[in-house]
Amino acid sequence: MNMTTANTARLLITCEDKPGIVQAVSSFLYHQGANITALDQYATEAQGGRYFMRVEFELEHLQSRKESLLQTFAANVAERYAMQWRLTLVSDIKKVGILVSKVDHALLELLWRHARGGLPCEITKVISNHEDLRESVENFGIPFEVVPVNKDNKAEAYAKIDELMQGNDLLVLARYMQILTEDFVSKWPMQVINIHHSFLPAFVGANPYKQAYEKGVKLIGATAHYVTTELDQGPIIEQDVERVSHDFTVEQLRDLGQDVERNVLARAVKWHLEDRIIVDGHKTVVFQ
Structure with missing residues (x-):
C-alpha cells in the first residue's frame, strides 16, 4: 500500500x-x-x-x-x-467470494484480471456445486470448496455457503447455475452480483443460445445486476450487446455471448469495488 x-x-x-x-x-x-x-x-x-x-x-x-x-x-x-x-x-481492501458451477469463462476472467491487478480486492475463495473447476481455481492460488446443492438440501447447503463466505464484502455469481434462497439473499443485501444472458425473460430456462438461434435474434448480450429476493429483478449495473446475423450457428452465438458476459461481469465487479455505484430503489447510478 x-x-x-x-x-x-x-x-x-x-x-x-x-x-x-x-x-x-x-x-x-x-x-x-x-x-x-x-x-x-x-x-x-x-x-x-x-x-x-x-x-x-x-x-x-x-x-x-x-x-x-x-x-x-x-x-x-x-x-x-x-x-x-x-x-x-481505498486502503480498506474489499474481500470477494465467488460462486460458480461448471462453466468457467466468467470465473477465469475475474481470476485473470485479479492476478494482473485489474480488480482491487482480495478473492478469498471460490465455492462450487461441482468439482470440475478445482484445478483451474487452485492454479491461481485461491481456495476452492465444493458445496453440493439439490432440491432436498437447499436450506442446509446455503447455510453452509453463508458460513463459508462470512467476512466477505461482495459475492459474485460467475455463472452459478442455482437459484439462491430468499433467506440467503436477505443476508447479503446489495452484496451479490449476478451475470446472465440478456435474453431474459424471452429465453428462460436451459440452452438460451439455442432458443435465440431458433428465433433468429439479431442482438445478443449480457446483464450484470445485484441479486434480490425477486428472481432476476435486481438493480442493473451494466449491460452490453453484440449484433449477429442469420448465419450465426448456436456455437458462434454462445462464444460471442460468453465474451460479452465475461466483460460485463468484470466491469460491474470493478465498479462496485471502486465505489462507483449508488443503488436508488430499483435502479443504479453508476459513475464511470
Whole structure:
C-alpha cells in the first residue's frame, strides 16, 4: 500500500436536490485539509429531484482521522441535507467470494484480471456445486470448496455457503447455475452480483443460445445486476450487446455471448469495488 492509497477516500451521497450541496461538501473537505481529486454528480430533475454525488479525495493521516471525519461530516453536512451517505477508505481492501458451477469463462476472467491487478480486492475463495473447476481455481492460488446443492438440501447447503463466505464484502455469481434462497439473499443485501444472458425473460430456462438461434435474434448480450429476493429483478449495473446475423450457428452465438458476459461481469465487479455505484430503489447510478 503506497502513501497515496493510504490517504485516499471516497464519499458517496444521495439526498433530495437542494441548492448548496456541492459547496457544503467541498467546503467541508477544504477546511479538513483535503484535496478533491475526482467529483461526479447527477440530479434526476433540474429542480427538486434526487441528487447523487461521488467524491474522491486525498487527506494526510486519513487512517487516524477517519472517525473524527465521519462524526464531523454527519453533524455539519449530512444532517443538514438529510443525506444517505457512506465514506470508504481505498486502503480498506474489499474481500470477494465467488460462486460458480461448471462453466468457467466468467470465473477465469475475474481470476485473470485479479492476478494482473485489474480488480482491487482480495478473492478469498471460490465455492462450487461441482468439482470440475478445482484445478483451474487452485492454479491461481485461491481456495476452492465444493458445496453440493439439490432440491432436498437447499436450506442446509446455503447455510453452509453463508458460513463459508462470512467476512466477505461482495459475492459474485460467475455463472452459478442455482437459484439462491430468499433467506440467503436477505443476508447479503446489495452484496451479490449476478451475470446472465440478456435474453431474459424471452429465453428462460436451459440452452438460451439455442432458443435465440431458433428465433433468429439479431442482438445478443449480457446483464450484470445485484441479486434480490425477486428472481432476476435486481438493480442493473451494466449491460452490453453484440449484433449477429442469420448465419450465426448456436456455437458462434454462445462464444460471442460468453465474451460479452465475461466483460460485463468484470466491469460491474470493478465498479462496485471502486465505489462507483449508488443503488436508488430499483435502479443504479453508476459513475464511470
